[in-house]
Amino acid sequence: MSKCHNYDLKPAKWDTSQEQQKQRLALTTSQPGENGIIRGRYPIEKLKISPMFVVRVLAIALAIRFTLNTLMWLAIFKETFQPVLCNKEVPVSSREGYCGPCPNNWICHRNNCYQFFNEEKTWNQSQASCLSQNSSLLKIYSKEEQDFLKLVKSYHWMGLVQIPANGSWQWEDGSSLSYNQLTLVEIPKGSCAVYGSSFKAYTEDCANLNTYICMKRAV
Known part of the structure; x- marks a missing residue:
C-alpha cells in the first residue's frame, strides 16, 4: 500500500527584517551628491547643520567686523589729532x-x-x-x-x-x-x-x- 504524504502548500512568508537591514545598509553606504544631499534607493535626505556651527560662524563674522571698525576709527583719530609728543630731530630739509x-x-x-x-x-x-x-x-x-x-x-x-x-x-x-x-x-x-x-x-x-x-x- 502506498503512503500518502501531506505537503503544506501555503505561500512562504518573506523575512521582512532582512529586507529592512538591506535598506539601511544601502542608505548607509550611499555617497553624498551635489549640495550635500545623500542619494540612495530611498527618499532624499539633507544633511543637518549643527547649531553650534552657526554660532561659531556668526561669532567669527562679528569679530572681523569689530576689528575693521576699530582700525577705521584709529585711522580717523590719527589724522584728526596731528600734534604729538616728540623729542626727536627730523632732517631740516622736510x-x-x-x-x-x-x-x-x-x-x-x-x-x-x-x-x-x-x-x-x-x-x-x-x-x-x-x-x-x-x-x-x-x-x-x-x-x-x-x-x-x-x-x-x-x-x-x-x-x-x-x-x-x-x-x-x-x-x-x-x-x-x-x-x-x-x-x-x-x-x-x-x-x-x-x-x-x-x-x-x-x-x-x-x-x-x-x-x-x-x-x-x-x-
Missing part, C-alpha cells in the same frame, strides 16, 4: 613736517613746543614759571601754523597784556596784536588775556588765578 627737539612731555607742533600746566597762578606768576623753563606764555603767530589750538578747552593765561598808556594790546615780545591772529573779547577791569578756544581770547584781571600755557620755538 621743513613742513619738522618737529623738535622739545623737552620731555611737551607737545611739539610745526616747530613749536607747548606745555599745558594745570596749576593755577596769577598772570605774573605764570609768566615767571614759563621764563624759568626758557619759554614764554602762549603767543598766536597764525591760525594756520597753530591750528591745533582751536581744540583747546577751558581758559589759560597767554602772553597778551594791555598797555595802560594807550590801551593797545601787545604780546610779551612787544609786538602788537593783529586782528587776524585771534578775536579778543574785552571785559571791563581786565588788562591780561586768557585763551579760550577757536582762537578767541578774553580779557581778565591779572590777579585772578588760571592755568597757563608755555611756549617756545623748537631748535
Whole structure:
C-alpha cells in the first residue's frame, strides 16, 4: 500500500527584517551628491547643520567686523589729532613736517613746543614759571601754523597784556596784536588775556588765578 504524504502548500512568508537591514545598509553606504544631499534607493535626505556651527560662524563674522571698525576709527583719530609728543630731530630739509627737539612731555607742533600746566597762578606768576623753563606764555603767530589750538578747552593765561598808556594790546615780545591772529573779547577791569578756544581770547584781571600755557620755538 502506498503512503500518502501531506505537503503544506501555503505561500512562504518573506523575512521582512532582512529586507529592512538591506535598506539601511544601502542608505548607509550611499555617497553624498551635489549640495550635500545623500542619494540612495530611498527618499532624499539633507544633511543637518549643527547649531553650534552657526554660532561659531556668526561669532567669527562679528569679530572681523569689530576689528575693521576699530582700525577705521584709529585711522580717523590719527589724522584728526596731528600734534604729538616728540623729542626727536627730523632732517631740516622736510621743513613742513619738522618737529623738535622739545623737552620731555611737551607737545611739539610745526616747530613749536607747548606745555599745558594745570596749576593755577596769577598772570605774573605764570609768566615767571614759563621764563624759568626758557619759554614764554602762549603767543598766536597764525591760525594756520597753530591750528591745533582751536581744540583747546577751558581758559589759560597767554602772553597778551594791555598797555595802560594807550590801551593797545601787545604780546610779551612787544609786538602788537593783529586782528587776524585771534578775536579778543574785552571785559571791563581786565588788562591780561586768557585763551579760550577757536582762537578767541578774553580779557581778565591779572590777579585772578588760571592755568597757563608755555611756549617756545623748537631748535
